[in-house]
Amino acid sequence: MGVSIYYQARRSTPPTEAETAKVARIAAAHQASFPYEDEESLYLYDHDGSDPDEILAGSTKLPLAPDRLLPVTAHVLASVTELRRALPDAEWQVHIDDVDIPWDGDEGYALPGTRA
Numbered sequence: 001m002g003v004s005i006y007y008q009a010r011r012s013t014p015p016t017e018a019e020t021a022k023v024a025r026i027a028a029a030h031q032a033s034f035p036y037e038d039e040e041s042l043y044l045y046d047h048d049g050s051d052p053d054e055i056l057a058g059s060t061k062l063p064l065a066p067d068r069l070l071p072v073t074a075h076v077l078a079s080v081t082e083l084r085r086a087l088p089d090a091e092w093q094v095h096i097d098d099v100d101i102p103w104d105g106d107e108g109y110a111l112p113g114t115r116a
Helices: 017-032 066-086
Strands: 004-010 054-061 091-096
Touching (some): 017 066, 054 066, 066 091
Antiparallel strands (some): 004 091
């Protein structure tokens, strides 16, 4: 049994070409800088059009290895923070299974108690 981070952005207008390009650049940069080849990184779903207000969605299965759990979580949440800033007028939901991850306007997403 695994635990995953889920992320979703919704709004009534589709992303612009500039937003789509920015999201793609952010995702590529974070995937390229991901420290573990054998773990799951930021994963964005293909938009199938079934929910016209969903403009971005994805998930990342977190590792079971204790020494990798926090680094992977921090990396993915940093990625989602940048994505949210690229689509600031969307309504965002970010959670680990059933637990919401709080948003901080200055510092972005992080697990409670893990900010420096």
